[in-house]
Amino acid sequence: MLTKKAKYGLKALVHLASGDPEKLTQAAEISEVTGAPKAFLDAILLELRNAGLIRSKKGPGGGFTLARPPTEIRMGYVVRTLDGPIAPLPCARRKTAEPCRDCVIVEGCEVRLLMLEVRDAIAAVLDQTTLAQMRDQANHDLSLDYSI
Structure with a gap:
């Protein structure tokens, strides 16, 4: 079973992959979008940074961004990083x-x-799925019209 830690980590990565790759995103924004408690998210973001998946910058104008293109980040690596x-x-x-x-x-x-x-x-499934595919699937599903 996927833990909340991995679920929030995946959501955080999708959020970062959905934005401007040059723009830094603050943890407070990621917390608000994902619903992850800020303190818990900070620990998750630290693990993702230590695993080489994201970069961070401290101070004014600081925040987080992906360390690699979304096409190079496999979901299996992310889940194993956060959940074992x-x-x-x-x-x-x-x-x-x-x-x-x-x-x-x-x-x-x-x-x-x-x-x-x-x-x-x-x-x-996790090892074959990239962050780009996960992001694009979410964007595709949001654009579908389910009305009859």
């Missing part, structure tokens, strides 16, 4: 797998085998 491994259960993690407390036979566990498939499907 993409797996519905600890036993389905790729590198840091650990058996569930109640598991008797890890290798043949039917639930684990299904969750490995779920993990791979989620990871494939």
